[in-house]
Amino acid sequence: xxAPVIIFFVLAAMCVIGAISLILQRHPIHSALSLIVVxxxxxxxxxxxxxxxxxxxxxxxxxxxxxxxxxFVIMLLNAGAEERTNVSKLAGFAGIPLAVALTGxxxxxxxxxxxxxxxxxxxxxxxxxxxxxxLLFQDFVYPFELxxxxxLVAILGAIVLAAPRSES
Amino acid sequence: MVPxxxxxxxxxxxxxxxVIAFIFKxxxxxxxxxxxLMLNAVNLAFVAFSQVWHRLDGQVFVLFVIVxxxxxxxxxxxxxxxxTRNRKTLNVEDVNLLKL
Numbered sequence: 001x002x003a004p005v006i007i008f009f010v011l012a013a014m015c016v017i018g019a020i021s022l023i024l025q026r027h028p029i030h031s032a033l034s035l036i037v038v039x040x041x042x043x044x045x046x047x048x049x050x051x052x053x054x055x056x057x058x059x060x061x062x063x064x065x066x067x068x069x070x071x072f073v074i075m076l077l078n079a080g081a082e083e084r085t086n087v088s089k090l091a092g093f094a095g096i097p098l099a100v101a102l103t104g105x106x107x108x109x110x111x112x113x114x115x116x117x118x119x120x121x122x123x124x125x126x127x128x129x130x131x132x133x134x135l136l137f138q139d140f141v142y143p144f145e146l147x148x149x150x151x152l153v154a155i156l157g158a159i160v161l162a163a164p165r166s167e168s
Numbered sequence: 169m170v171p172x173x174x175x176x177x178x179x180x181x182x183x184x185x186x187v188i189a190f191i192f193k194x195x196x197x198x199x200x201x202x203x204x205l206m207l208n209a210v211n212l213a214f215v216a217f218s219q220v221w222h223r224l225d226g227q228v229f230v231l232f233v234i235v236x237x238x239x240x241x242x243x244x245x246x247x248x249x250x251x252t253r254n255r256k257t258l259n260v261e262d263v264n265l266l267k268l
Contacts, residue, residue: 008170012178019185019205028197028258035201038182042208045178048170049219054227058211061234066204066241073245074197077252082195082259095191103184110176125219132224140228147235154239161246 007048014041026081028074032067039063050126175216182209196251196260200244207237 018037025031039062046055136144186209189202211230218226248258255263 002169004170005174008174012174015178015182016185019182019189022198022201022205023185023189023192028195028201031193031195031198031201035205038205039208042212045175045212046215049175049215051215051219051227054211054215054230057231057234061238062204062208066238069241069245070197070201073248077197077249077258079195079197079258082193082198092192096188099184099188099191102187103180106180106183107177110173110180113173127219127224127227132227135224136228136231140232143232147232150239151235154242158242158246161243162249 004048008045011041011044011048014038015045028079028082029071032070032074035070036063036067039067052126053129053132054127172216172220176213179209179213179216182206182212194259194261196248196258196263199260200241200248204237204241207233 015038018034018041021034022031022038025034039058043055043058043063046052046058183206186202186206189205190199193199193202211233214226214230214233218224218230251263252258254268257263
């Protein structure tokens with residue numbers, strides 16, 4: 001058991017506990033804070049793998065921008081604790097076994113694929129950010145430009161949806 | 169070093185927890201957060217495989233997923249604000265009519 005494996009298990013435990021806490025918390029703001037824990041732990045895992053740029057983007061965009069948006073909307077709508085309803089019990093009977101089966105199927109498929117996945121261990125060598133930039137701005141330049149259009153359309157859509165209706 | 173399948177199994181577990189949250193939660197904002205959790209789980213698998221094969225395409229994909237998630241969050245939260253303004257509730261079970 002060397003140091004990276006121990007760090008992995010600590011961060012993985014943070015991820016899983018944060019995700020379970022997201023499910024168990026009744027108040028949306030507590031769920032949002034649990035999700036931030038998951039995202040920061042995932043950024044730590046990216047650093048452990050050596051994907052430094054992705055880790056920085058994860059912290060800045062996910063942990064920063066997107067979660068601030070969520071918390072802002074929760075506070076704007078003055079969301080309270082969610083109430084239990086009868087239909088939720090049906091979700092409990094059908095949902096948990098199905099979700100556990102899905103997770104087990106995915107994990108079993110990974111555990112059985114010996115040659116491709118298990119043989120390869122993470123070296124933890126840092127991924128060169130310069131090579132990432134070259135790839136992003138040369139091979140993937142058209143998708144990159146398209147995402148800027150996507151963001152533009154999303155901004156317009158958010159303004160149109162959330163702006164107060166004019167009396168006309 | 170850490171075997172890659174640890175990361176992929178963690179990704180599967182996080183995805184499953186996201187599915188459970190999506191099924192269980194009744195608050196529309198929390199359901200939206202569970203979608204973000206599932207996206208994060210997929211990102212973890214992308215980065216793990218990208219680092220194994222020393223190909224950076226997976227990390228470029230993760231950046232695109234993050235951009236799409238940001239756009240989705242902006243539009244989705246706009247929709248949530250409009251639903252809440254019209255229906256005065258955040259519970260998805262009370263939102264069962266297309267037209268008021």
